[in-house]
Amino acid sequence: MTTEAAPFGVDPARSVRATITQASTERAFAILLAVAAIGFGAAFAPSVVTQLPYLDPVWGPASALAVGASFVLVGVSAFVQRLAQPAQIICALLFLVALVTWPITVRDVLPSTQLPWPWWLCNVATIAAAMGFATWRASVYNALVPAVYVLIRLTPAGGGVGISRALLDGVYTAILGGAALVLIVVLRRAAADVDAAQATAVRRYSRAIREHATEVERVQVDAIVHDSVLTTLLSAARADTIEAKTLSARMARNAIDHLDAAASDGPGSTVPPVPLVELRQRITAAVSALAAPVDVHGGPLGSRTVPAAVADAMASAALQAAVNSVQHAGADVSRWVVVRQERDVVTVEIGDDGTGFDMSSIPAERLGVRRSIVERVAAAGGVADVRTAPGAGTTVVLTWSAAKETSE
Incomplete structure (x- = not known):
């Protein structure tokens, strides 16, 4: 992979x-x-x-x-x-x-x-x-x-x-x-x-760029469908209490917002960069709606900003990793999200001490890790590293380097 x-x-x-x-x-x-x-x-x-x-x-x-x-x-x-x-x-x-x-x-x-x-x-x-x-x-x-x-x-x-x-x-x-x-x-x-x-060479390069843009768009659509729509439908199907139904309605509104944003986002749109403090707040608000508690913490972030596309990719991937943890890591498990900055490198770590899993055993048709986390972050210029093993918990580390983007 x-x-x-x-x-x-x-x-x-x-x-x-x-x-x-x-x-x-x-x-x-x-x-x-x-x-x-x-x-x-x-x-x-x-x-x-x-x-x-x-x-x-x-x-x-x-x-x-x-x-x-x-x-x-x-x-x-x-x-x-x-x-x-x-x-x-x-x-x-x-x-x-x-x-x-x-x-x-x-x-x-x-x-x-x-x-x-x-x-x-x-x-x-x-x-x-x-x-x-x-x-x-x-x-x-x-x-x-x-x-x-x-x-x-x-x-x-x-x-x-x-x-x-x-x-x-x-x-x-x-x-x-x-x-x-x-x-x-x-x-x-x-x-x-x-x-x-x-x-x-120019014609081949242009064709490769178009194909890559198509692939990125497909990853984005797959991730939105998996993260927002399927998760909302599963939550609504299992909602049997007033609190669960309220959560499902909130998730449905978020899914509609995601789809509207994807439809209006174009190659000519200009979105201002997002401060890391706002990125952490966005992740905190997203994981607070989950059925299990997730602690969000980290040190001071200063005034560092990241491109809007990077912030969206990291926030969505962090939420998907947290959703996967809630669904598969088991009960009575500690879950956390850490947002930190080291010079030009921004890191978002999502982890739990649950059951873990074997990455090689994930079927190809399952989109959660591959599309919604790894490829989504990669499309934004970052790297997603999934560290897990059966019985050893799961840690997903999302990194993005400002220096790398500047050099490119």
């Missing part, structure tokens, strides 16, 4: 944050690309300017300015997330246009010491394509850019270098672009898997 309460947790969607998510990964990529675009653009801007005299006076500056503006847009997109993908696509397309039109951009042959300025910015464009395009489009782009650059390097406009040098430059560009594409695709898929796993 378990006495641990199933924990009520906060919404995991709010309290749990995965270290890698698709959104955080995309933002990190956008920031890195923005740094690369601004950094490379600023570093090689003087080299571009030195090549302008060799380029077409209209298209040369226009293509360079267009690519530079796209780099600036990529840098701005690091701060405006919705601009990230459009900026990446524009950057990749404008660079590809500048690269393809390079043969008609060059008016005079470049000095042998200079490389075509698109060379310095190839990998910024391939990374932008890997981030902005779908995987297959990015793969085509990363293959197309090195191929076009190799062809350009073989022409006079690209320097007319040999096939070995052109292939070396093209392979270098392809390796860097391909590595970046693979890394981006792998991290994106890993982040998507993390998001999917987190969403699945």
Whole structure:
């Protein structure tokens, strides 16, 4: 028999944050690309300017300015997330246009010491394509850019270098672009898997919370029916004196009050905490209506309070334990209830020196101990410990820790 309460947790969607998510990964990529675009653009801007005299006076500056503006847009997109993908696509397309039109951009042959300025910015464009395009489009782009650059390097406009040098430059560009594409695709898929796993965990946790809430409600209803209704009916059936009939009527009113309270209690209701002094008074008033005397005592309780749900659970469980004692412990038995506080732990002890019983022999259909005491207190965040043996009396210890609830 378990006495641990199933924990009520906060919404995991709010309290749990995965270290890698698709959104955080995309933002990190956008920031890195923005740094690369601004950094490379600023570093090689003087080299571009030195090549302008060799380029077409209209298209040369226009293509360079267009690519530079796209780099600036990529840098701005690091701060405006919705601009990230459009900026990446524009950057990749404008660079590809500048690269393809390079043969008609060059008016005079470049000095042998200079490389075509698109060379310095190839990998910024391939990374932008890997981030902005779908995987297959990015793969085509990363293959197309090195191929076009190799062809350009073989022409006079690209320097007319040999096939070995052109292939070396093209392979270098392809390796860097391909590595970046693979890394981006792998991290994106890993982040998507993390998001999917987190969403699945949230759904399962929410389902567990609903099932637990249903179980708690069932325990509460079972306990109310057993404690209030069945006990009242048994008392009324045995009432053969004026005093017994008066007690039965009082118990019936209490049962109706319990059912009304259960019906009006909802998840949005807010009930102020209950002082321990009031909890002890509530237990005293409840057990005073029983057919046998029950002594309620304990030391000073101070100003400590407990949540209303905890107070209700402990008071009802204490009453049920006392009712069980009156019904089963025998006559001429001492019965007591002790309410005490030790730091953050509240303890309610209900005991007698009667006949006791064997816990393992209780049939499963009997709800008194399991539903009305153990599970009721567990549902409120406490623990119920039943200590008994045949001929050794019975002691039921209900404990609730404020420190445990705070930590949860």
